[in-house]
Amino acid sequence: MKTIIVPTDFSAASVNAAVYATQLAEQVQARIVLLHALPLPLNAAALPFPAPGYDDALAETDQLMRALKEKLERDSPVSISYSITVESFLSEIERFNKRQDIFAMVMGMSGSGDAEAFLLGSFNLMAATHLTHPLIIVPAGCSFNGFQKLALGCDMLNVSETLPGKSILDFFGYFNAKLHILHITRPGTEVTAQVAVSTRSIQNILQQLQPEIHLANYDTVKEGLEHFVQLNNIDLLIIIPKERSFVEKLFHTSVTKSMALHSKVPVMILHKER
Numbered sequence: 001m002k003t004i005i006v007p008t009d010f011s012a013a014s015v016n017a018a019v020y021a022t023q024l025a026e027q028v029q030a031r032i033v034l035l036h037a038l039p040l041p042l043n044a045a046a047l048p049f050p051a052p053g054y055d056d057a058l059a060e061t062d063q064l065m066r067a068l069k070e071k072l073e074r075d076s077p078v079s080i081s082y083s084i085t086v087e088s089f090l091s092e093i094e095r096f097n098k099r100q101d102i103f104a105m106v107m108g109m110s111g112s113g114d115a116e117a118f119l120l121g122s123f124n125l126m127a128a129t130h131l132t133h134p135l136i137i138v139p140a141g142c143s144f145n146g147f148q149k150l151a152l153g154c155d156m157l158n159v160s161e162t163l164p165g166k167s168i169l170d171f172f173g174y175f176n177a178k179l180h181i182l183h184i185t186r187p188g189t190e191v192t193a194q195v196a197v198s199t200r201s202i203q204n205i206l207q208q209l210q211p212e213i214h215l216a217n218y219d220t221v222k223e224g225l226e227h228f229v230q231l232n233n234i235d236l237l238i239i240i241p242k243e244r245s246f247v248e249k250l251f252h253t254s255v256t257k258s259m260a261l262h263s264k265v266p267v268m269i270l271h272k273e274r
Contacts, residue, residue, distance in 0.1 A: 001079075002030040002103035005096060007089070007123060009036070010064050013140045017108030018072060020266070023144035024136075025078045028174045030103045034068060034082035036061055037089040058084065090126060097132045104134040104268075128241065128269045134171065135269040136236075142266060145235070147175045152211075152238040153225055156183050156198035162242060162272045165205040171268075172209055179211040180232060184224035187217040229265055237267045 006021045008014040018034065025032050038061055065082040072080050085092055096102055107124055127135050152168070172179065181202060183195065199213055218224030229237055 001101070002028060003033055003099075003101050004028075004030045004103050005033050005035055005105040007035045007037070007105070007107055007127075008065075008068065009123075010068065011108070013108035013138075015068065015071075015108070016140060016142070017106050017138040018068060019075075020138045020142065020144045021106035021136075022072050022076045022078050022080070024104075024106065026076060027146065028103060031079040031081070032072070034065060034080065035092065036065060036082070036084050037087065037092060038084055039086060039088050089123060090130060093127060093130045097130075102133040104136050105131055106136045106138060109137050109139055131269075132271055134167065136266050137269070138266045139264060142264070147177045147235045149178050149180065149232060149234050150175075150236045150238060151180045151182055151225075151229060151232065151234040152240070153221070154181050154183050154198075154202070154240070155242075156195045157242075159198040159201045160205070162240065163202065163205055164240065164270050164273045166273055167270055168206060168238075169208065177235075179206065179209045180228075180234070181211050181213045182224065182228050183213070183215050184218050184221050185215070186219065189217065191215060226263060229263060234265055237263055237265055238270060239267055240270050240272065242272075 004021050004025050006014075006018045008018055018032075022032055024030075038058060061084055065084060069080050069082050072078075087095075096105070105127055107127060109124060124135075124137055128137075150172075154163075168179075195215070202211060202213065214228070216224055216228065218227065225237060228234070
């Protein structure tokens, strides 16, 4: 059985993501593992006694995790467990990367500009850059209604080497969904030979999905993705980042907030296969 990992900080956005993940798990017949990282204070391991206040924090976290688990179980038959780790979130990601049973990690994203949004954004960025399994980031207030239309943003560069074809095919194996592939260029840009070659490569790699390929002109990738998602009633937007800076522009919530992607549908991060 596959596993969906759901990190939570008990905020409204992360609880909503947990509900979304549970509904997704019902469809793909996966189990849910709720995760909260509560790292020990620095040098705590060297102390002959527990770090002051840590046991209380651990007990409070356990109560919150148990309450969230029970809340989700009231509305779902999915198997749900939870884990409170004293390791860092990055250490947990590295551990998950070694597991073969992970279907995806599902995280929430707040639409606000407060401290909660910054915290969630920081963890989203860490997962997006280090997790090798699919990462699904759920906007605040978004609910799972199945996947009928999925969109993949593609830069049409080195497609045969960078497109995670197996991961995409495996994911679509759980859903009877239509795949739309979107390539965005600036207005006035002509279709190049590279784009034509990449289009054929995509059609060959994803032949069984019969993807519909769209070439569109927008001033920015962000603008193009948001408009296409809204215009075509997309249920999930798939992004394949090839460098950390692209992920930062999409999800970072500090000085680059003006460039952040404000998608009203979940965004799935896939990395090229190793």
